[in-house]
Amino acid sequence: MELEKLFCDVDDFCANFEKSWQEELLSSSERKRNRKFNLCLSEVMTIIIYFHKSSYRNFKDYYTKHVCIYFQKYFPNLVSYNRFVELEKSALIPLCWYMHQRRGQNTGINFVDSTSLEICLNQRAKRHRVFKDLAKWGKSSLGWYFGFKLHLIINEFGEILSFIITPGNVDDRKPVPEMTKNLFGKLFGDRGYISQQLFELLYQQNVQLITTIKKNMKNRLMPLIDKILLRKRSLIETVNDQLKNISQIQHTRHRSVCNFMVNVIAGLIAYTYQEKKPSLNLTIEDLDSLQEAHLFPPEALALTII
Structure with missing residues (x-):
């Protein structure tokens, strides 16, 4: 999974999602600060997802020893590790919706x-x-x-x-x-x-x-x-x-319920980007031949001895 391709896909999604999300949020009489983060939502999501395709087994090591060193040219406004952990919570709902769009096609x-x-x-x-x-x-x-x-x-x-x-x-x-x-x-x-x-x-x-x-x-x-x-x-x-x-x-x-969910959803998204997924490797001809066998009861029926 290439970092550039992942970021482009996530950024295209966030461009449409953030606008729709703000329109659906309920208004409140309370005054709240709406400061922009140093890292935008697409950058946060990309870093989280890419962790699950790296060889690191610990997110802290991945962020401090890999992202902060080798990804500085891609993300010039990187924040500290503790600050990034706080930003992870804001990515939960977008990650869930992005995973919804990454689902496979139902074939029956x-x-x-x-x-x-x-x-x-x-x-x-x-x-x-x-x-x-x-x-x-x-x-x-x-x-x-x-x-x-x-x-x-x-x-x-x-x-x-x-x-x-x-x-x-x-x-x-x-x-x-x-x-x-x-x-x-x-x-x-x-x-x-x-x-x-x-x-x-x-x-x-x-x-x-x-x-x-x-x-x-x-x-x-x-x-x-x-x-x-x-x-x-x-x-x-x-x-x-x-x-x-x-x-x-x-x-x-895990030290947070929210970040636990972020970790699981991001892992599922990273899996969807896997080029070679486990597959039955069934061709259209294989399915057609199995369907034709189903038309002949004496040959098509078998005992369920597994």
């Missing part, structure tokens, strides 16, 4: 999953204060953790379609109806999304929920195309892994 093939966002070590959970009454205990495949969950829906090209952040104790199935409001087609998930009520609710939204089965459930017939795509559900797990290890959406050094 969707994968859903959730991943943990730990905010501290388990030993420190009882004395953690930053996310008091917000973070909760949750359980993942690796065990118990204290923090939040990132619920994610992607298409077969690895593009993010929808996401929601919830406390760690929220059931994976709860946010799915809200996340799929503007989607259609088939939604593939793991055993954690098995629910007849959820299936019927999504079916009314033109979304067919397809999941693996539990050991105590009976096998049922399903189209071959569904079985093949269900086996490719690990695609979204690869995306979650890249979000944590490349985009760095998870760490245990």
Whole structure:
């Protein structure tokens, strides 16, 4: 991801966003100072997003040892690190809206999953204060953790379609109806999304929920195309892994709830700029052949033995 291209995209977005945002703000009788910052909104957003594509694991080191030294010619009005941390809060809403515009295109093939966002070590959970009454205990495949969950829906090209952040104790199935409001087609998930009520609710939204089965459930017939795509559900797990290890959406050094959200949203935006995303590499011919196989029940139906 080139810094110049990122800044141009963000600056074009901010040129339209800031004007519309000011028009939507409610007026107040209180007199407030409206000083301009040394760094404009697009510069703040660019620096935050670019951090998630750098090799730095700590934002303070990234800002003081990289931005302040090598980016001085690009951002001549750089502020101190402490001041920049204060400016991060002003970028939360613009980042959310920018991420909304960076979403992928719905193709009818969707994968859903959730991943943990730990905010501290388990030993420190009882004395953690930053996310008091917000973070909760949750359980993942690796065990118990204290923090939040990132619920994610992607298409077969690895593009993010929808996401929601919830406390760690929220059931994976709860946010799915809200996340799929503007989607259609088939939604593939793991055993954690098995629910007849959820299936019927999504079916009314033109979304067919397809999941693996539990050991105590009976096998049922399903189209071959569904079985093949269900086996490719690990695609979204690869995306979650890249979000944590490349985009760095998870760490245990947060000192502000707002900046925690800024870090996660900026990491998701940085992922959308990734040139080679995890993908099924399905061509139009592959999809057409799978659709043709679906027309022949004896060959197209298979047991859901995953």
